[in-house]
Amino acid sequence: MTGLRDALLTRDETRLPGRRDEDWRWTDLRGTLRPMPVLSEAVQPLAPFDAPQGVQVRRFAAPATAGTAEASLSVAAGETLVLLDRVEAGEGPYARDLALHITLGEGATLHRLVLAADSAEAVSMSLTTVALAAGATLHQTVLATGAKRQRIATTVAHPGGGAHARLDGAYLLSGARHSDQTTILDHRGPGGSSEQLIRGVAADQGRGVFQGRITVAEGADGTDARLKHNALLLSGRAEIDAKPELEIYADDVACAHGNTVGALDAEALFYAMSRGIPEAEARLMLVEAFIGEIVERIGAPALQDAARAFLADGLEALRR
Amino acid sequence: MLHIDNLHVSVADKPIIKGLTLDLPAGQVHAIMGPNGAGKSTLSYTLAGRGGYEVTGGTATLDGDDLLALDPAARAAKGVFLSFQYPLEIPGVPALTFVRTALNAQRKARGEAEIGAPEFLKRARATAAALKMDFEMLRRGLNVGFSGGEKKRMEIFQMAMLEPRLLILDETDSGLDIDALRIVSEGVNALRSEGRSMLVITHYQRLLDYIRPDRVHVLAAGRIVASGGPELALELERDGYDKYASAA
Numbered sequence: 001m002t003g004l005r006d007a008l009l010t011r012d013e014t015r016l017p018g019r020r021d022e023d024w025r026w027t028d029l030r031g032t033l034r035p036m037p038v039l040s041e042a043v044q045p046l047a048p049f050d051a052p053q054g055v056q057v058r059r060f061a062a063p064a065t066a067g068t069a070e071a072s073l074s075v076a077a078g079e080t081l082v083l084l085d086r087v088e089a090g091e092g093p094y095a096r097d098l099a100l101h102i103t104l105g106e107g108a109t110l111h112r113l114v115l116a117a118d119s120a121e122a123v124s125m126s127l128t129t130v131a132l133a134a135g136a137t138l139h140q141t142v143l144a145t146g147a148k149r150q151r152i153a154t155t156v157a158h159p160g161g162g163a164h165a166r167l168d169g170a171y172l173l174s175g176a177r178h179s180d181q182t183t184i185l186d187h188r189g190p191g192g193s194s195e196q197l198i199r200g201v202a203a204d205q206g207r208g209v210f211q212g213r214i215t216v217a218e219g220a221d222g223t224d225a226r227l228k229h230n231a232l233l234l235s236g237r238a239e240i241d242a243k244p245e246l247e248i249y250a251d252d253v254a255c256a257h258g259n260t261v262g263a264l265d266a267e268a269l270f271y272a273m274s275r276g277i278p279e280a281e282a283r284l285m286l287v288e289a290f291i292g293e294i295v296e297r298i299g300a301p302a303l304q305d306a307a308r309a310f311l312a313d314g315l316e317a318l319r320r
Numbered sequence: 321m322l323h324i325d326n327l328h329v330s331v332a333d334k335p336i337i338k339g340l341t342l343d344l345p346a347g348q349v350h351a352i353m354g355p356n357g358a359g360k361s362t363l364s365y366t367l368a369g370r371g372g373y374e375v376t377g378g379t380a381t382l383d384g385d386d387l388l389a390l391d392p393a394a395r396a397a398k399g400v401f402l403s404f405q406y407p408l409e410i411p412g413v414p415a416l417t418f419v420r421t422a423l424n425a426q427r428k429a430r431g432e433a434e435i436g437a438p439e440f441l442k443r444a445r446a447t448a449a450a451l452k453m454d455f456e457m458l459r460r461g462l463n464v465g466f467s468g469g470e471k472k473r474m475e476i477f478q479m480a481m482l483e484p485r486l487l488i489l490d491e492t493d494s495g496l497d498i499d500a501l502r503i504v505s506e507g508v509n510a511l512r513s514e515g516r517s518m519l520v521i522t523h524y525q526r527l528l529d530y531i532r533p534d535r536v537h538v539l540a541a542g543r544i545v546a547s548g549g550p551e552l553a554l555e556l557e558r559d560g561y562d563k564y565a566s567a568a
């Protein structure tokens with residue numbers, strides 16, 4: 001699904017996806033990466049910083065010009081892993097492509113928080129593929145502050161069998177930043193469930209993209225799949241593009257998707273101001289509350305703290 | 321305290337308030353009564369500074385300061401408090417956080433020191449107890465899942481915590497049963513003081529049995545058409561607003 005990696009490794013820019021590719025029309029790389037950057041080095045995992053207890057931390061540095069990394073990870077049957085992936089912002093323009101392949105064994109649980117920071121001039125792509133076994137639980141939350149082009153894609157191969165996947169996310173965009181969260185949830189067997197809640201905020205000329213595809217294969221009966229994307233536009237020049245898709249080939253399924261894009265509630269804003277909270281502060285308070293629900297849903301307390309700190313920085317950027 | 325002179329207000333280019341003049345001295349409680357559509361809510365929203373209420377003429381000053389030139393937050397810092405007829409729900413912002421943010425923003429605007437967490441919590445507990453509110457409710461999202469009566473009590477809680485100088489109560493009695501009305505009124509009466517004025521806007525006389533006004537004004541078709549003592553409210557309750565329809 002990501003063509004940046006191929007293009008970087010082969011130095012063949014015709015492999016870059018562009019606006020004519022259906023899944024990339026809001027995240028055009030071909031028109032953006034010109035000329036193609038030269039691969040500088042592989043993206044090295046950095047030494048974990050003071051990791052909270054029980055949390056495995058991985059950090060990815062920004063390459064000088066361009067870099068890729070690919071890794072695999074598996075959680076054995078019945079085990080639980082709490083994972084914090086921090087993608088660090090570098091300086092200036094760079095291109096980065098990260099791929100991670102996750103396998104969850106039977107009854108395994110993964111709590112994963114992705115904190116995606118990038119420079120405003122970066123092109124930053126990541127793809128996570130997750131294969132769930134029966135009874136496995138995936139709780140993933142992606143928090144992103146955008147880049148020149150940023151995509152965080154997750155695909156889940158869902159066997160049903162009581163497994164549950166939650167893919168949450170939030171983006172906070174200011175300046176001319178772009179962020180794309182793309183999910184593909186593939187329900188392949190009966191008796192599986194999934195839920196997704198994505199909240200986004202675009203200020204200035206920010207551009208938020210959400211693409212969520214849920215497929216329920218033939219025979220994946222009794223699947224319960226829910227997806228919701230809500231976004232706030234804080235300026236007349238900001239843009240949100242959303243494409244929720246459902247493809248259902250099974251019987252007796254409960255699938256729902258909802259998508260809303262709107263402005264901050266003017267009534268709530270007036271209410272807060274009428275109590276003495278200045279407009280800028282009242283706006284931030286309402287934005288924080290809107291995004292805060294995503295953080296509240298994070299199951300692992302240590303990840304919740306890390307998410308709060310990241311969002312506080314994102315909100316600070318909106319204030320400027 | 322509050323001085324309104326020949327105020328004209330339009331909403332969506334339609335004149336609603338048409339030459340309203342009113343003096344509310346410090347320490348007094350004035351009731352504004354009137355039929356539906358007289359402009360009661362327009363008056364309260366205009367004084368609080370809500371968008372969409374266009375002042376086309378006249379003035380409104382608080383202790384000589386031009387209220388109409390200020391944004392809603394600056395008015396609040398000057399001491400204006402509007403108790404909403406329908407208080408808003410703000411999910412994700414705990415009531416206590418909201419009130420503390422508001423209180424400290426007002427103090428900052430007035431050049432006062434912020435209130436610390438321990439002192440704030442102590443005051444909040446005492447205030448909630450006086451209003452017979454469950455303190456734990458204040459840790460939840462502001463007004464989220466509150467009943468109509470609880471929301472009104474939350475308004476009085478905020479009022480007591482923020483200690484405004486000019487209170488505007490917009491149909492505070494609507495949706496309240498007798499017990500809630502009594503508790504809310506006691507909360508308001510406890511705030512009556514020499515330096516604090518209140519504008520009690522209501523359709524019915526009932527609220528004024530609990531919050532006794534010094535003066536009663538009849539608002540009809542955007543103007544004050546009659547003023548009198550508390551007995552005027554009883555007369556309105558008996559005779560209705562019909563005779564003022566022609567006066568307007």
